[in-house]
Amino acid sequence: MPRSTDRKHGVVLLDTREHTPEHERLVHQKLAQRLAQLLHIPVLPTPSAPRDNHYYLPTDTLIDPAKYQALGIRSPADFFGGLVAQPYMATKAISHPLPAKARCPQGWTDDFARLASDALLRGYTVFSLDDAVAAAALLLRDGPLRLKPVRATAGRGQLEIHSASELQSALGEVDEAEIALWGLVLEENLDAVETFSVGQVQVAGITCSYYGTQSLTQDHAGVSVYGGSSLVLVRGGYDALLQLELEQAQRLAITQACTYEAAAFAAFPGFVASRRNYDVARGQTADGKVRSGVLEQSWRIGGASSAEVLALQAFADDPALQRIRASTHEVFGDPVLPADATLFYQGDDSEIGRLTKYARVRDYDHP
Known part of the structure; x- marks a missing residue:
C-alpha cells in the first residue's frame, strides 16, 4: 500500500x-485545477473503488478517520481540508461548553472548552x-443572545x-434530531462586530499562514451574508505571522485562533487538517464591554480558499517571496471585474440567483 x-x-x-x-x-472544480497545478498532477474523476494514491478535495470536514484511511487520507499531505472523529467536532458546536448536567453526544469532551477558554466568547452548546x-x-x-444553527x-x-x-418561538422551528446529532449554539450577542479571519494551509510542501477581515454583502433577498475576505499571508507558520507589525486587535485574534487550534489538536484524537480557518469576532456586549473570541472553525473548503490557493501558487512560483x-x-450580480481578478464563478445559480465570485493577489506593500 503506498x-x-x-x-x-x-x-x-x-x-x-x-x-x-x-x-x-463549480468553484470546487476550479480549486481542484489550481491544487493540481501546485502538485504537478492532473485532476481525475472520482474513482469507482477506493484508491489511496490520490490527493483529495472534500466538500466538507471528513468524519471518521477509520473510514477515510481506506482512501489513503492519513496526513495533511493527502487532502485539502480536515478530518475528525465525531460529527459535532466538524462544526461551531465545539466553540462552547455544555451547560451543567446537559446531554451530550458520543465522544464529547469538556477538555476542549477548558483548554480553549481564553479564546471563547460566553455561550453554550446544547444537544436538546x-x-x-x-x-x-x-x-x-x-x-x-444569538441562536446559531x-x-x-x-x-x-x-x-x-x-x-x-422569542426563544420558544425559534425552537419551534428546530429539528430535534438535527440538534441531537449536530448540536445548537447559544452565544452572547455582540454589536458593532468586526470579524477577523485567521488560518493556515499546507499544500505541496508549502505552509502559508494568514490573518484578515471579512466583509458582508446583500443577497438578492436583501439578507446580509458573507461577501469576501481580505487577507495578509506569509510563508511559514503562525510564528511568522506574529512577526508582522500588527494592531492589538489583530494580534489578539491570531493568538486566540492559535489557542483554539492547539486545544483541538490536544482534545480531539485523530484530528488531521491541512486547511484550517477561524472566524474571530470582536464587538461590544450589551453592557458596552469589548469582547473578542473565536466564533467557529472551518476545516474544509471555505470562502477564503480561492485566495489561499492563489497565494500558495505565488509562493511556489517565487521561493524568495515571504508576504503577499x-x-x-x-x-450578487455582475460587477465590473478588476484587471487582476481571477474569476472562479459567474452565473445564474438556480437557488440564489446571479452571483460572481473572484479573487485577487497583490504585493504586500500595496494594500
Whole structure:
C-alpha cells in the first residue's frame, strides 16, 4: 500500500454532501485545477473503488478517520481540508461548553472548552431543546443572545433572541434530531462586530499562514451574508505571522485562533487538517464591554480558499517571496471585474440567483 508521502496520481473531488449548490460545485472544480497545478498532477474523476494514491478535495470536514484511511487520507499531505472523529467536532458546536448536567453526544469532551477558554466568547452548546431553554436562561440575564444553527454557513439562519418567549418561538422551528446529532449554539450577542479571519494551509510542501477581515454583502433577498475576505499571508507558520507589525486587535485574534487550534489538536484524537480557518469576532456586549473570541472553525473548503490557493501558487512560483496580500469577493450580480481578478464563478445559480465570485493577489506593500 503506498504511503501518504508517495507521489499522488491526481486530484480527486470528494463530495460528501447530500446536495452541493451549483455555484459551490463549480468553484470546487476550479480549486481542484489550481491544487493540481501546485502538485504537478492532473485532476481525475472520482474513482469507482477506493484508491489511496490520490490527493483529495472534500466538500466538507471528513468524519471518521477509520473510514477515510481506506482512501489513503492519513496526513495533511493527502487532502485539502480536515478530518475528525465525531460529527459535532466538524462544526461551531465545539466553540462552547455544555451547560451543567446537559446531554451530550458520543465522544464529547469538556477538555476542549477548558483548554480553549481564553479564546471563547460566553455561550453554550446544547444537544436538546430542554438544555437550550436552560442555557438561554443563563445568558439572557446579561442581555440578548444569538441562536446559531451549527451547520449553517455565511451567517444564515442566526437569530438574535431577547426573551424566553422569542426563544420558544425559534425552537419551534428546530429539528430535534438535527440538534441531537449536530448540536445548537447559544452565544452572547455582540454589536458593532468586526470579524477577523485567521488560518493556515499546507499544500505541496508549502505552509502559508494568514490573518484578515471579512466583509458582508446583500443577497438578492436583501439578507446580509458573507461577501469576501481580505487577507495578509506569509510563508511559514503562525510564528511568522506574529512577526508582522500588527494592531492589538489583530494580534489578539491570531493568538486566540492559535489557542483554539492547539486545544483541538490536544482534545480531539485523530484530528488531521491541512486547511484550517477561524472566524474571530470582536464587538461590544450589551453592557458596552469589548469582547473578542473565536466564533467557529472551518476545516474544509471555505470562502477564503480561492485566495489561499492563489497565494500558495505565488509562493511556489517565487521561493524568495515571504508576504503577499490576497482577497476573495462574492457579489450578487455582475460587477465590473478588476484587471487582476481571477474569476472562479459567474452565473445564474438556480437557488440564489446571479452571483460572481473572484479573487485577487497583490504585493504586500500595496494594500
